[in-house]
Each structure stands twice: as C-alpha cells, then as structure tokens.
Amino acid sequence: MNTLNKEMTPAGIVAQLRDGMTLGIGGWGPRRKPMALVREILRSPLKDLTVVGYGGMDMGMLCAAGKVRKLIYGFVSLDFVPLEPFFRHAREAGSIEIMELDEGLLHWGLRAAAMRLPFLPTRVGLGTDFVRVNPDVKAIASPYADGEVLLAMPALKLDAALVHVHKADRRGNTRLYAPDPFFDEWFVRAAARSYVSCEELVDEIDSGEADAHCNPFERNLVSGVACIPGGAHPTSNAAIVAGVTSYGWDAAHIKTYCAAADAEDGWAGYCAQFLAGADEAAYQSAVGGRDRILALPRQVM
Amino acid sequence: MAETNFTLAELLICACADVWRGDGEVMATGIGFIPRVAQGLAKRTHSPGLLITDGESCLTETPVALGAKTHEGRRYAGYMPYSRVFDTLWGGRRHALVGPVQMDRWGQGNIACIGDFHRPKRMMLGLRGFPGNSIDHTNSMFVPKHSTRVFVPGEVDVVCSVGYRDERWRAGVRRDFARVHRVVTNLCVMDFDGPDHAVRVISLHPGVGFEEVQADTGFPLLKAPDLHETTHPTAEQLAIIRELDPRDLRARQIKDNPLGIRPVA
Numbered sequence: 001m002n003t004l005n006k007e008m009t010p011a012g013i014v015a016q017l018r019d020g021m022t023l024g025i026g027g028w029g030p031r032r033k034p035m036a037l038v039r040e041i042l043r044s045p046l047k048d049l050t051v052v053g054y055g056g057m058d059m060g061m062l063c064a065a066g067k068v069r070k071l072i073y074g075f076v077s078l079d080f081v082p083l084e085p086f087f088r089h090a091r092e093a094g095s096i097e098i099m100e101l102d103e104g105l106l107h108w109g110l111r112a113a114a115m116r117l118p119f120l121p122t123r124v125g126l127g128t129d130f131v132r133v134n135p136d137v138k139a140i141a142s143p144y145a146d147g148e149v150l151l152a153m154p155a156l157k158l159d160a161a162l163v164h165v166h167k168a169d170r171r172g173n174t175r176l177y178a179p180d181p182f183f184d185e186w187f188v189r190a191a192a193r194s195y196v197s198c199e200e201l202v203d204e205i206d207s208g209e210a211d212a213h214c215n216p217f218e219r220n221l222v223s224g225v226a227c228i229p230g231g232a233h234p235t236s237n238a239a240i241v242a243g244v245t246s247y248g249w250d251a252a253h254i255k256t257y258c259a260a261a262d263a264e265d266g267w268a269g270y271c272a273q274f275l276a277g278a279d280e281a282a283y284q285s286a287v288g289g290r291d292r293i294l295a296l297p298r299q300v301m
Numbered sequence: 302m303a304e305t306n307f308t309l310a311e312l313l314i315c316a317c318a319d320v321w322r323g324d325g326e327v328m329a330t331g332i333g334f335i336p337r338v339a340q341g342l343a344k345r346t347h348s349p350g351l352l353i354t355d356g357e358s359c360l361t362e363t364p365v366a367l368g369a370k371t372h373e374g375r376r377y378a379g380y381m382p383y384s385r386v387f388d389t390l391w392g393g394r395r396h397a398l399v400g401p402v403q404m405d406r407w408g409q410g411n412i413a414c415i416g417d418f419h420r421p422k423r424m425m426l427g428l429r430g431f432p433g434n435s436i437d438h439t440n441s442m443f444v445p446k447h448s449t450r451v452f453v454p455g456e457v458d459v460v461c462s463v464g465y466r467d468e469r470w471r472a473g474v475r476r477d478f479a480r481v482h483r484v485v486t487n488l489c490v491m492d493f494d495g496p497d498h499a500v501r502v503i504s505l506h507p508g509v510g511f512e513e514v515q516a517d518t519g520f521p522l523l524k525a526p527d528l529h530e531t532t533h534p535t536a537e538q539l540a541i542i543r544e545l546d547p548r549d550l551r552a553r554q555i556k557d558n559p560l561g562i563r564p565v566a
Contacts, residue, residue, distance in 0.1 A: 028383070075427050082426055091414075091424045100413070102432040104387045124391070124433040126474045127463035133418045141473060149473030180358040180382040300369050301356030 004171040008224040010040040010280060013195045016224070017041070017160060020069070022050040024110070024156075024191055026163030026184035027235060029056040029077045030249045034164040034197045036231035036280045041067060043275075052156055054106065054182065056235060057257065060086035064267040068096050072156060074103035078254055085261030102130065107183045109156035114189030119152040126151050161191035164232045165216065166244050168198040169205040172222030175214045177239040177246075185217045193223040199237065199245040201227035214241075228280055230293035238298040247296040253287055305562060307534045309487060310335060310551040312506060312561040313445070314542055315534045316485045318343040320398055320441040321351055327438075328352040328381075328395040334554050336398040336443050338367060341545045342538060358382045368548040387433070393478055396439045398485075399431070403450075403457040404442060406500055406520035408464035408481035408493050410435070411457035418459055428461050435462030439480040445555055447486035447517050454519035465498035487555060489514050490531060495523045504531040508563030533561070 014037065017023070027033035038058045041049075048069045051059055055076035062068050064086040076087040090096045101109070102124050112120040121140065125131055131139070131151070142148045163184040167175040174196055176184070188194040194217075229245065234253040239246035260266035274286045284290045317339030321329050329351040331340040337356070341364030344351045355361045360379035381389075389395050401410030402425055412431060416422030434440055440462065444451050460469060463479050470476055483503075484491040490504045502514055503525040515522050534542070542551070552558045 073427070075429050077426070083424060088424045092421055094420045100427050102428050103383075103430045104391065104433040107384070107387060122391075122433075123436050123475060123478075125436075126432075126471070127436055127460075127469050127476070127479070128428070128432045129413075129418065129460040130428060130432050132460075139471065139474075147473060148475055149471060182383055298372075300372055 006172045006222060006225050007170050007201065008195070008226050010036055010197070010226050010228060013037060013224050013226055014040045014044045014046065016193070016195070017044075017046055019046060020048045021159040022052060022157065024158040024161040024187035025051060025053040025055070025058050026161065026182065026187050027056070027058070027232070028054045028180070028182040029075070029079045030235045030254065031056075031079075031180075032164050032178055032182070032232050032237050033058045033235040034162045034231065035233060035235055036228040036283075037162045037195065037197055037226070038062065039275060039280065039283060052106075052158060053187070054103065055087065056084060057254070060084040060261075063087055063090040063096060064261075070097035070099070072099040072101065072106070074101050074106040078258070080251065081254065081258055085258050086267065089261065099134065105130075105153050106156070107186055108153045110183060110186035110190040112153060112155035113157040114186055117155060119154050121150040122153055123150055125153075156190060158187065158191035159193070161187040161194040162197075163187060163194065164197045164237065166198065166237070166239055167200045167202070167205065168196055168225040168227075169202050170225065171204065172196070172219035172225055173205045174198070174216060174219070174222065175205065175207075175211065176216040177214055177241040177244045179238055179240050181216050188217045188221050194221050195224045195226070196222055197226045197228045197231045199229050199231070201225060230284060230290045231280065233284070233287065233293045236296075236298065245294060246298060247294050248298040250287070250293070250296055304534055304536055304539060307539060307561040308552065309506070309559045309561050310554050311534050311539060311542055312531060313443075313485060313487065313555070314339045314342055314551065315538050316490055316504075316531055317398055317443055318346065320483045320485065321348050321396055324348060324351065324396050326350040326352065326394070328389050330354075330395060330397040332397065332399045333443060334367070334550060335445070336400070338542060338545050338551060339398065340364070342541055345541050345545075346538065352379075352381075354381050364545060366544065367546050368550050390430070390434055391437050393438045395434075396441070396482070397434050398441045398443055399434070399462075400443050400445075401451070401457075401462070403453050404444070404484065405453055405455065405457045405464070407456070407466035407469075408498070408500075409457050409460045409466060409469070410442060410462040410464075411459045413459040413461050415458055431461035432463070435464075436479050438478065439482050441483040441485065442481070444484065444486040447488040447514065449517060449519040452518040452520065465493065488517065491522070492525070494525075499523055501525040502528060504529050506531045507533070507561060508565075
C-alpha cells in the first residue's frame with residue numbers, strides 16, 4: 001500500500017508559501033512554466049517575493065501584480081518577443097530590485113545551493129559590468145600554483161521551487177519528456193521544498209528502464225504534486241515521446257498579453273479578461289478551453 | 302565561380318560563414334537569421350566538422366531549412382540541451398556569432414540596456430550569455446546597420462562581453478580564452494589584429510569606401526595591409542543558401558533588400 005501521498009491542490013501548494021520567500025521557477029522563457037501555480041499566487045495575498053529563474057510571463061505577471069520585491073534572472077524573455085513587456089516596465093521604472101545574471105551563472109548559483117556550498121568558482125562575469133553592478137559578488141584567488149583569480153558565484157538558496165512536468169505519481173516520482181529539461185533539476189535541488197504540477201497524475205509510476213531515464217529528480221525532493229493538465233499555458237509543454245501530452249506556446253494569447261502591457265491599465269484589463277475567475281478551470285474557459293490548449297502545435301525552430 | 306547577381310543579405314551570409322573557417326570541430330552558434338543561415342552554409346562548405354543544432358536541443362549533421370512548418374524529415378546526430386551548451390562553452394569548444402546593440406573599440410559588446418544599468422533609458426536583452434561566452438571562447442559579431450550608434454566613440458553603456466580593454470581586467474584573471482575574431486557589418490568586415498588589438502577593416506563590400514566606413518564608426522579604424530573587396534558568393538554558395546532558406550526570408554533581413562553590388566550612383 002502506498003502510504004506516501006503528496007497530492008495537493010494548487011491552492012494548497014500556494015498556502016504553503018510565505019511572504020518574503022525566495023521562489024525558484026523552472027522552465028525557460030515561454031517554455032514549460034508552472035503557470036497554473038503562478039496564477040494561484042496571483043490569486044493569493046502573497047507578497048515581497050524574490051523570484052529566481054530563466055524568466056518569462058511568470059516573472060512579468062508577478063511584477064505586474066506587485067508580488068515581487070526582487071528578481072534574480074538569466075533573462076526575462078518570451079523568445080519570439082525578445083523582452084518580456086511587463087518586466088520591461090518594471091525594469092525601466094526601477095520599481096524592483098534585481099540581480100541580473102549571465103545565464104550560466106544562474107545555474108552555477110543553483111548548483112552551489114544544491115551542494116550546500118557557499119559559492120562555486122567560475123571566470124564568468126569577470127571583465128564585464130556584472131562585477132561593477134554586483135559589488136557584493138566577490139572574487140577569490142585559486143589556492144593552487146596557478147593562482148588564477150576567479151569569481152565566487154554565491155549559492156542561490158531557494159525556499160521553494162515550482163516546476164511543471166508531464167507526469168507524476170502520488171509519491172512524488174516524476175517524468176519529464178521535454179526536448180530540453182532546462183535547469184528544473186537544479187531549481188529543485190537548490191530548494192528547501194519543491195512543488196510540481198503535472199499533466200497526468202497516477203498512483204504509482206512503475207515503468208520500464210528507458211522511461212525511468214526520463215525521471216528528472218528524485219521523489220524525496222518533492223513536497224507536493226498537483227495535477228493540472230494544460231497548466232503550463234500560455235507557455236509550451238512539448239514532449240518528444242509519442243502518446244504523451246504535448247502542446248506549443250499560445251502565440252496568439254501571448255500577443256494579446258503583450259498588447260495589454262502597452263495599454264493604459266493593461267494589467268487590470270488582462271486580469272479582468274482572463275484571471276477574474278476563481279480557479280484554473282475558469283482561466284482555461286476564458287482562453288478557449290483545455291482542449292484548445294492541449295491541441296496547440298509545438299513550435300518549429 | 303564568383304557571381305555578380307546576389308543580394309547584400311547573401312553576401313553577408315557568406316562573409317558570416319567565413320568567420321568559422323578553419324575552426325574544426327567546435328560548436329558554431331549563429332544568433333539571428335543571417336548568422337544562423339551562415340552557420341549552416343559554413344558546415345555545408347568549408348567547415349564540415351562544425352557542430353550545429355536544429356535550433357532547439359539536438360545536434361544535426363544536416364543543417365535544417367529555416368522557416369520550416371514541421372519537424373518532419375529532421376535527422377539528429379546528438380543531443381545539446383542548454384546544460385550541455387554551458388558545458389561546451391565553459392570548456393571553450395564553441396565559436397558564437399552574436400549581434401551586439403553597441404560595440405566599442407575594445408571589442409566589448411552591449412545587449413543589456415541603454416543608459417544607466419539600474420535605471421535604463423531603454424531595457425534591452427540583459428546580459429544573457431555574453432559574459433560567459435566572451436571569457437570562455439571565440440566570438441564574432443554581426444551588425445546589420447553599421448553606424449556610430451552601434452560603434453560608439455567611448456565605451457559601451459554596459460560591458461556585457463569582455464574585450465581588450467586592460468582597465469577592465471583585474472590582475473590574475475585569465476584572458477587568453479577570450480578572443481573577438483571578426484565583425485561583419487553591412488559595409489565591411491573588421492578584425493582586431495591591429496597593434497594592441499586595434500580594429501582593422503579587412504574587406505569592404507562592393508562599392509563601399511573606407512572613408513564611408515570610418516565616418517559611420519565612432520572610433521578610428523586601420524586599413525589592413527591586404528584590404529580587399531569582400532569575396533562575392535559563388536554559385537554553389539547561393540544554391541546552398543536557397544536550400545537553407547527556401548522561403549527567401551533573407552530578403553526581409555536588410556532594409557529594402559539591396560543588391561550585393563551597389564549600383565553606381
């Protein structure tokens with residue numbers, strides 16, 4: 001009998017979060033963001049968050065809604081829209097604290113946290129304005145004969161990580177069939193607690209060997225799982241395995257969202273049109289229904 | 302055989318492809334449309350050893366056609382998710398061709414923002430991968446509109462990629478992995494092989510004069526001793542470009558899609 005049951009509702013997951021926490025969010029720009037959990041945060045009174053990630057609309061929406069104290073990011077982009085528009089407003093207004101990282105430095109800081117180290121050395125960032133605008137990030141000299149001076153990338157410790165995968169079981173075992181897993185594993189390892197949303201939830205994953213290789217991180221890192229089919233919308237959740245839920249990003253919806261960013265009171269308008277409902281089901285009806293989401297074709301690069 | 306009937310975009314694709322000549326088995330990463338066609342052209346012609354991706358997470362020995370509507374027919378040789386991109390670039394086995402918004406005489410590039418970093422006048426992309434790329438492996442740059450706004454008189458507003466300015470390097474930091482190879486623009490091709498890495502014009506596109514390039518550049522330029530006209534595309538190169546870009550998206554990359562050989566005024 002399975003005595004481990006980590007199934008939670010999206011609201012139950014967000015109820016575990018606290019004001020002022022540092023949250024890591026998996027995915028990459030417009031790809032595989034746990035957007036349903038982000039929307040649940042938008043519905044909650046949570047505030048003063050530090051948000052860490054390879055950002056897209058997750059960061060843009062949380063900024064627009066006034067949830068963010070600080071962003072730590074490798075970029076905030078929607079790919080075919082190079083700069084996230086609500087993030088651009090926040091950045092140009094100077095309304096949020098930021099730590100802008102080289103993309104590789106971000107994963108390095110997560111790895112340091114995952115290994116419970118204070119920092120990891122690298123040369124990335126030296127010779128650039130990164131060191132000028134981040135005076136708290138120190139350099140160190142190699143203790144060996146080479147004596148090379150290196151940047152000591154500080155650990156990026158997370159209070160919680162949020163990621164979206166294809167499949168999970170109630171024990172917290174997961175499967176990710178994405179073209180690129182990005183750095184979800186390192187967000188999870190860097191976090192005190194991790195919460196996973198998924199397209200499909202089963203009692204017990206009990207697979208063959210090849211499928212087991214699609215397990216991105218161990219279940220003992222997972223505190224809660226929520227089944228939210230289509231929950232990455234409007235970002236993509238492409239799969240490279242046949243028979244698994246796979247959808248592209250919703251370019252039309254993203255364009256509507258970007259147009260809102262350029263309009264007077266655009267965020268309020270976007271919320272009224274898409275986020276006024278009580279839950280994810282209401283959101284999915286407002287954007288054309290779950291069937292429409294799950295049928296969105298994967299983008300061809 | 303060199304052709305006379307080609308567009309500027311096609312000439313630039315060939316000049317961009319040339320940045321990888323002789324690189325062997327490094328990963329070629331062209332950011333933007335013209336650099337991406339160029340990486341495929343380089344692989345299909347003089348540099349078959351290059352590693353290139355399908356634009357997502359796989360390596361392919363058959364450069365994909367751009368603008369495709371499906372993944373049908375794509376064949377893959379290997380796997381290159383972003384985690385391996387970082388492993389590859391930190392290990393130095395990569396040469397990227399990138400598009401800075403500003404570049405200075407030291408080869409430092411800016412894509413982050415215009416104005417003050419903490420309160421930008423215009424936010425752009427942020428640092429993205431520029432710090433790591435530039436300190437760990439060779440980079441070249443592509444600038445589709447050569448002007449003093451790009452090639453600034455002083456230092457770039459935000460130094461995102463490292464260059465040859467000594468004041469930016471504290472003692473003990475390794476500089477020898479960093480190299481800015483070439484800068485390809487709509488007017489010319491430049492390198493940093495002058496005295497103390499001074500910028501030189503090494504070839505001028507057909508019909509372009511050195512004085513015009515200098516007037517559009519915010520810092521002094523040198524003429525390479527063998528300064529010549531940029532090599533015209535061959536019929537073979539043009540045929541491959543048409544295969545890599547069957548929908549002629551290259552025609553939209555440079556304003557008004559000018560001819561490669563400027564008509565005499």
